[in-house]
Amino acid sequence: MSRIAQAFDSGQWSVIASASAKAALLTLALPLAACGAGGFSLEKAEVDRSIITSSAPSAPAVPASSDNDSxxxxxxxxxxxxxxxxxxxxxxxxxxxxxxxxxxxxxxxxxxx
Known part of the structure; x- marks a missing residue:
């Protein structure tokens, strides 16, 4: 067996697996911790006044031709x-x-x- 294969056969898998698990956990935990440390608060939240909305003009309830027919x-x-x-x-x-x-x-x- 080659030396690389011997190293993995001799129990190195647990070290590699635990290191990748720690890296994955750290990758997930850091963004969540950053969000929590920044302190999102509803008290600090403000209304975004830059958004402008409008409505479409309403159609008449009964069209004029329908009135004549009626x-x-x-x-x-x-x-x-x-x-x-x-x-x-x-x-x-x-x-x-x-x-x-x-x-x-x-x-x-x-x-x-």
């Missing part, structure tokens, strides 16, 4: 449920609670196809 549906429902003969020329009121629109239909003509 009003047209409400008017259509009021006209279709009105009894023209019973009204006798009176206006037909309508109101859309969703949009806040309201009005009255003053003239109705019934067509039969």
């Amino acid at each position: 009003d047209q549906t409400t008017i259509g429902n009021a006209v279709s449920s009105a009894d023209i003969q019973e009204l006798g020329g009176q206006a037909v009121p309508w109101a859309n609670a969703g949009t806040g629109s309201r009005g009255s239909i003053t003239e109705l003509v019934e067509l039969k196809d």
Whole structure:
């Protein structure tokens, strides 16, 4: 056997293993000790005022075209449920609670196809 192989066979592994374990432990312990010795404190922490944030503009709750469609549906429902003969020329009121629109239909003509 060569002299290098004989040195490792004669129990040198425990010395090498313990030295590398100590180095690994020291490598892990030193940064942690440095953090603790520096003294991080929440009392010393300050708000970072250099960060600027903003928000995106909010979209309207109901788009305008949807409002028109909703009003047209409400008017259509009021006209279709009105009894023209019973009204006798009176206006037909309508109101859309969703949009806040309201009005009255003053003239109705019934067509039969």
